[in-house]
Amino acid sequence: MSRPPAKATAKTAAKRPRRIPGFPPDPDRVEAIFERLARVMPEPKTELTFQDPFTLVVAVALSAQATDVSVNKATDKLFKVADTPEKMLALGEAGLIPFISSIGLYRNKAKNVIALSRRVLEVHGGVVPLNRADLQALPGVGRKTASVVLNELGIEPAIAVDTHVFRVSHRLKLVTGNTPDKVEDQLHQVVPPAYLPKAHHWLILHGRYTCVARKPKCAACVISELCPSRVELGG
Template sequence: MAKSVQKKRLSPAEKARIAELFHRFESLSDDPRTELDYDSPYTLVVAVALSAQATDVSVNKATARLFKVADTPQKMLELGEEGLIPYIASIGLYRTKARNVIAAARIIMEKHHGEVPLNREDLMALPGVGRKTASVVLNELRVEPAIAVDTHVFRVAHRLKLSAGKTPDQVEADLMAIVPEAQLTRAHHWLILHGRYVCTARRPKCEECPVGDLCPSRRLFLAP
């Protein structure tokens, strides 16, 4: 069961700014989802685990072939580590990821009767599944509101002055405390997609940003 989120006390002006910010994200996409391809909780776990330090595009190319032959823990075990490697060799850290995917499949079969455990504690006990991966899975499946902080979310949160946290965990805690309750399950995707396509690292597209007038950092990037 998800823990209740302790909301942060905000000034009326800041509360209104944040509400408007997420309202605009919602108006652009009311049901955002991961760009990773999956068709079950198990394939989602595998895809997210493979995506660490890799692009969603590269993972989708690999899993398009992989999931045709191994889309369940049992089939993944039958494929084995050496059988899995050729499918994911184009992805960074593929040997470590192959070892973790097979080890996780074994635990799912032996301890969870072949079903992915949809609670944070058991998910994080799986090899290759850390806090961020568990958050992505639980949030994507609408089991538990969570905001997984990757480089995009970290950057956007700071530029929009939603957090001054120095670590992903601190930024996550700040975001969970200020995002409007009704939008918590979707905030992760809005922020990551905004960072991926608009508020990019080197050259943010401030001129076309849908929340530019609400961004305290905009003046730093616009040409004088």
Template sequence: MSTQRAKKSNPGVSGKRGSARSAYSKDEIREIFRRFSVQRPEPKGELEHTNAFTLLVAVALSAQATDVGVNKATKGLFAVADTPEKMLELGEEGLISYIKTIGLYRNKAKNVIAMSHKLIDEFGGEVPKTREELVSLPGVGRKTANVVMSMAFGKATIAVDTHIFRIANRTGLAPGKTPDQVEASLEKIIPPDYLFHAHHWLILHGRYVCKARKPDCPACVIADICKAAEKTSEMPAPLVPVE
């Protein structure tokens, strides 16, 4: 599907600078997230971790890698290095021996070691709870910070990964040219009572249903509401009942 066609077909996409208006009404948006909540009442992230530090490391390692691949590498790693202090004892080469199956492993190893140093030197070995402090750590961007804030500290954030960015633009739910624009739009339109779990609902929907190559529209619980320009031709599965 070309960019030009998407802009013409999807009422939510705009050529103007900044994020565009959602293609959905407030009632439609609430219904979308209500159905997600019925489908997955307690969605969980798929990166395995044991504490805030191992979560931070796992998310940092997951850039341009699959959660499955990261989990395989970190299973042994976190058994021996689940704190910044233990990570420094392991050292960069020791860390590489565990994560060399992950893409960009050398650069990621440098960042994790530098991150561990900074956590000890500036934060007493504890993972900070604010976005500003988190993004000051080596190898930690806004997306990683948002994931940690949500999963480790229970704060309602939207971490826009490739899945969420794709869904937001493909469906017209929260069109934007950058992840930051999509994040701002989603935080504005998602009903407050659904905001905490919205991050995981959207990621899981993108990973298993609204996939990049061929969206599985027959398995989609919002197929009748979705305003994507193109869909697979099969009939959708039975819908989650509308209240």
């Protein structure tokens, strides 16, 4: 006589992955979204001005809660005076502040830029480390800043989740995560590998110029027909 199937115990139930409602999205739709973004933006890149890894790290660190435009205006003058860790350290906090005083949180950022310059000199021989662990050990460089640097330099297909990426990813129903870390993890799961290296820039630029926060430009959007949020957004 056959026995009825045993009920799942707490132990066996814990082994089963919990399915998240609405995730993952339809892979064909995701593929189509990035194919179209790639078509209109074949070579996306950061809008921050930089010359090398050091100036990139500084520019990205300064860009937290500030616009790229405001950072570029400041670094245009700053990098003419201090574009190496040695020169930045010689400038000091007091000398750096006048260059970046138009940027939000400039006092704390000045402190971090000088501290990271010192660490690059003392620990890394004046060369910016290009691996995640050492980058994130630099003062003022968190996961998002490290991801931007590693992605921009083609070292890692990282996705830095800022407000634009967070907003666009949710509007497109690519993710369900409620924190930047969860969104980052889910994007890595659903973005096709061929598009992953540039996905960060496509999502940022799309959010910055088309899928804007208050009045998204659905009529001019190349992926509007693939967007589940278009109706509720008024597009």
